[in-house]
Amino acid sequence: xxxxxxxxxxxxxxxxxxxxxxxxxxxxxxxxxxxxxxxxxxxxxxxxxxxxxxxxxxxxxxxxxxxxxxxxxxxxxxxxxxxxxxxxxxxxxxxxxxxxxxxxxxxxxxxxxxxxxxxxxxxxxxxxxxxxxxxxxxxxxxxxxxxxxxxxxxxxxxxxxxxxxxxxxxxxxxxxxxxxxxxxxxxxxxxxxxxxxxxxxxxxxxxxxxxxxxxxxxxxxxxxxxxxxxxxxxxxxxxxxxxxxxxxxxxxxxxxxxxxxxxxxxxxxxxxxxxxxxxxxxxxxxxxxxxxxxxxxxxxxxxxxxxxxxxxxxxxxxxxxxxxxxxxxxxxxxxxxxxx
Numbered sequence: 474x475x476x477x478x479x480x481x482x483x484x485x486x487x488x489x490x491x492x493x494x495x496x497x498x499x500x501x502x503x504x505x506x507x508x509x510x511x512x513x514x515x516x517x518x519x520x521x522x523x524x525x526x527x528x529x530x531x532x533x534x535x536x537x538x539x540x541x542x543x544x545x546x547x548x549x550x551x552x553x554x555x556x557x558x559x560x561x562x563x564x565x566x567x568x569x570x571x572x573x574x575x576x577x578x579x580x581x582x583x584x585x586x587x588x589x590x591x592x593x594x595x596x597x598x599x600x601x602x603x604x605x606x607x608x609x610x611x612x613x614x615x616x617x618x619x620x621x622x623x624x625x626x627x628x629x630x631x632x633x634x635x636x637x638x639x640x641x642x643x644x645x646x647x648x649x650x651x652x653x654x655x656x657x658x659x660x661x662x663x664x665x666x667x668x669x670x671x672x673x674x675x676x677x678x679x680x681x682x683x684x685x686x687x688x689x690x691x692x693x694x695x696x697x698x699x700x701x702x703x704x705x706x707x708x709x710x711x712x713x714x715x716x717x718x719x720x721x722x723x724x725x726x727x728x729x730x731x732x733x734x735x736x737x738x739x740x741x742x743x744x745x746x747x748x749x750x751x752x753x754x755x756x757x758x759x760x761x762x763x764x765x766x767x768x769x770x771x772x773x774x775x776x777x778x779x780x781x782x783x784x785x786x787x788x789x790x791x792x793x794x795x796x797x798x799x800x801x802x803x804x805x806x807x808x809x810x811x812x813x
Contacts, residue, residue, distance in 0.1 A: 478517025540574025
């Protein structure tokens, strides 16, 4: 059994075939898709966060709106770039969104990925400390965020406050109990997966990672997951961790599907560079008739290792078509693989 969610990058463009032409379109359609996905039995609505791009950026207004319109579906990110975040202000936003959704928030964080501008975090007012990298800055912000989510007091109260204070040091409000256990780390390497396991964060692993062994993507990702779980066990955390992987999977069940995704493109892994020094491997996409998909997906070792599968969706194709894409996986693929 697996939890199955969707992951939207939230693109918009004025292209002739785009049904998401503005930021308003994407935001409103993201809410509508989350509601519809919950109705057909999808377990999670996750959203990517990119700055300086025609894509979803500030996640918390959207997460709160989805939380207010839905009842059961998990609501998350994949991922928030912590190089851009004030972790204390973010903890307040996250606490509020989680309370609105009655504890359904699943926040994916990361140290960041290649982006639209050079050192975009500096425009947000952030700068690594001397001798530290921007990745160090992102991981440090994540550690601060995790600490304040514990709900422990740390701030000295004013002896003459505007409103009465409870005794002792003050914590951030609103505090949402249990949110600390629903924080995920988007790891691009085995080392950062191990780091996440030691800190007690769940693991998100996407369709790319550092090419560390030259093996096929799904084998490298499966090894990353096993390293994460071993680090978690050695750290002695008192709960079971969760692991998600994302995939582009399309079941070809009608003429629209075959027209859009039946060309057979991206049926193998590919290699690229995230920067001058980081060789990365990008996982293949899956698009085939359901019986073929079932056989192919059964061989994906990383999906087998994960408890949660996030299906990346073509959000510019509109709510109705994306509901169809998700429903096709739930009906024709997931039961045969034992995911449902």
